[in-house]
Amino acid sequence: MSWLNRLPAWLISGLLYGLAWPNFAFETGWLAWFALVPVLLRLRSVRSFGEHVRVTLPLFVLIPPLVCWWLSYVSIWAIPTVILTQSLFVWVPIAVHFPLQRHLGWRKALLLLPLTWTIWEWAWLNISDVNLAVGNPVYTQARLLFLNQFVDLTGQWGLLAWLIGMNGLLALILDRSPDLSLRSSIRRVIWGGIAWLTVPALYSILVFWQPTMVMDLHPGxxxxxxxxxxxxxxxxxxxxxxxxxxxxxxxxxxxxxxxxxxxxxxxxxxxxxxxxxxxxxxxxxxxxxxxxxxxxxxxxxxxxxxxxxxxxxxxxxxxxxxxxxxxxxxxxxxxxxxxxxxxxxxxxxxxxxxxxxxxxxxxxxxxxxxxxxxxxxxxxxxxxxxxxxxxxxxxxxxxxxxxxxxxxxxxxxxxxxxxxxxxxxxxxxxxxxxxxxxxxxxxxxxxxxxxxxxxxxxxxxxxxxxxxxxxxxxxxxxxxxxxxxxxxxxxxxxxxTFFTKYPNWFPVMCCLLLAVSLLRASTQKTSLTKSVQLPKKRSDAMTLHA
Structure with a gap:
């Protein structure tokens, strides 16, 4: 499998992501749970924005043709149009990850990725009429009914944040266990994935068990x-x-x-x-x-x-x-x-x-x-x-x-x-x-x-x-x-449903959480800078006094 290690991360992620869509009679949406992990791990060692672009942008040039090639039936210009108008915009959440990683570190930036991705997809869909509305990663989960029942609370936006969050979680788990054996790493990934799946699975079980939670008592x-x-x-x-x-x-x-x-x-x-x-x-x-x-x-x-x-x-x-x-x-x-x-x-x-x-x-x-x-x-x-x-x-x-x-x-x-x-x-x-x-x-x-x-x-x-x-x-x-x-x-x-009443509540909450997180990180960084400078001033004062 040495040839696999030589493949660029964007190619592995792009193929997994493309296969995760509901293109087939059988279910492949589970591939999206870890499709972005290779690229996210590769970003750990990125040192410049130019390198960041080379690592990530090809992924989002590859994805639209894999996902939307069937639009070419309408026009022979569909594929180049999709690449030119969609790839750059779909790439935006990953592009924003670079300055966040530079100021907060890879791990903290990875924790914020579900928020930034959800906010961007929501804003782009509601503001821009350039968006074809097809390439959102959330649609890879459309047929996974045993997990996605909670969208009656959050809409597709909560499912999107959950999906990106799972990719980030698995990337963090693998990053924390570089010295472990392959078996131990796989075991950690499996248990982390199961933990992440538990909450939406329990909600789905509850809905199917007690349908009156979401349906009329006597439906016509x-x-x-x-x-x-x-x-x-x-x-x-x-x-x-x-x-x-x-x-x-x-x-x-x-x-x-x-x-x-x-x-x-x-x-x-x-x-x-x-x-x-x-x-x-x-x-x-x-x-x-x-x-x-x-x-x-x-x-x-x-x-x-x-x-x-x-x-x-x-x-x-x-x-x-x-x-x-x-x-x-x-x-x-x-x-x-x-x-x-x-x-x-x-x-x-x-x-x-x-x-x-x-x-x-x-x-x-x-x-x-x-x-x-x-x-x-x-x-x-x-x-x-x-x-x-x-x-x-x-x-x-x-x-x-x-x-x-x-x-x-x-x-x-x-x-x-x-x-x-x-x-x-x-x-x-x-x-x-x-x-x-x-x-x-x-x-x-x-x-x-x-x-x-x-x-x-x-x-x-x-x-x-x-x-x-x-x-x-x-x-x-x-x-x-x-x-x-x-x-x-x-x-x-x-x-x-709660989503029907308030269709934008979850993205708005993501905006607030992101703002609070960035403000808190900025405050902590300022406090840390002052605490580092303080001993130096005391030392200077002691030297002068002596």
């Missing part, structure tokens, strides 16, 4: 019909295809209705026309819903002008169909949900690059984003009032956005809008074919379900479509890349 159920259209996401959008698309959607929707669901859901952009602006098409849809007496949720692509559009979701209800004409309503009276987050470079350019649109995105429309959550109301077959929030595709990677959708309607002063009982994720994963991309995006959905303790009805154009329960478990999935329908029975919940 709702039946949702899923429509998977299996359309080619890359097919040119032509007016000659509109009729075929709509006929397919109506045919599949009718098939789903045969199983008597309480709600039928179609994927992102299922209607290729501005449905709410086309009077004849809108009237036909109202009649369809009224005839079958089943609410129909669908995605809409609504053009604003020749270069901009809205990506929207709307729920047609039988009640709306019956009152629309008598009340003289117009489409402007109807509330739609507009996608609040988008895929940078795919749906729009980041703000700083808008000036380059005509070169980077020639002849392509850019999305306009909504600015508010919304909860839709409908009645099930037993005439019980129901509330559902819909998220559209890429915004599932933004935990605060999803928490806002669940939290909407929880204010007692709100009128006409109830608390969301479950979530619908309207997706189009067909952009990534049969690559690991759809599997990874499904794993991200699992974390959102746990964070908010909400069942998710996931409806995607080519799959994965199915049911993820409030514990993040994938209960059922429709076959991928097939035109198919299915009906799922979801558990509903109205309890708000």
């Amino acid at each position: 159920t709702v039946r949702v019909g899923l429509v998977q259209t299996n359309e080619d996401s890359y097919a040119p959008v032509k007016s000659s295809n509109y009729r075929e698309k709509i006929q397919r959607l109506i045919r599949l929707g009718t098939k789903a209705i045969e199983k008597q669901p309480d709600l039928v859901v179609a994927p992102e952009g299922a209607f290729p026309l501005p449905l709410l602006r086309d009077s004849s098409l809108f009237a036909g849809m109202r009649q369809y819903v009224a005839f079958y007496n089943v609410p129909f949720a669908t995605g809409l692509m609504t053009p604003v002008d020749s270069t901009h559009y809205y990506n929207e979701a709307f729920v047609f209800t039988p009640e709306l169909s019956r009152v629309y004409t008598p009340l003289h309503l117009t489409p402007n009276d109807l509330k739609v949900y507009r996608k609040q987050k988008s895929l940078a470079f795919g749906e729009r350019l980041p703000t700083l690059l808008n000036w380059a649109s005509k070169w980077v995105r020639p002849d392509k429309s850019s999305i306009l984003l909504g600015d508010a959550p919304y909860v839709f109301q409908f009645h099930d077959r037993k005439h019980n009032p129901r509330s559902v929030a819909m998220a559209i595709c890429w915004e599932q990677l933004y935990p605060s956005t999803i928490a806002g959708l669940v939290r909407e309607g929880s204010n007692p002063t709100d009128t006409g809008q109830g608390l969301s009982e479950f979530l619908v994720f309207s997706m189009n994963d067909g952009w990534f074919f049969d690559s690991p991309g759809p599997r990874m995006l499904l794993a991200f959905t699992q974390l959102r379900a746990i964070e908010n303790r909400r069942s998710v009805a996931r409806c995607s154009n080519q799959g994965y479509s199915g049911y993820i329960n409030p514990y993040g478990q994938v209960v059922s999935l429709l076959p991928r890349q097939k035109e198919v329908t299915g009906t799922i029975t979801l558990i509903t919940n109205t309890k708000l």
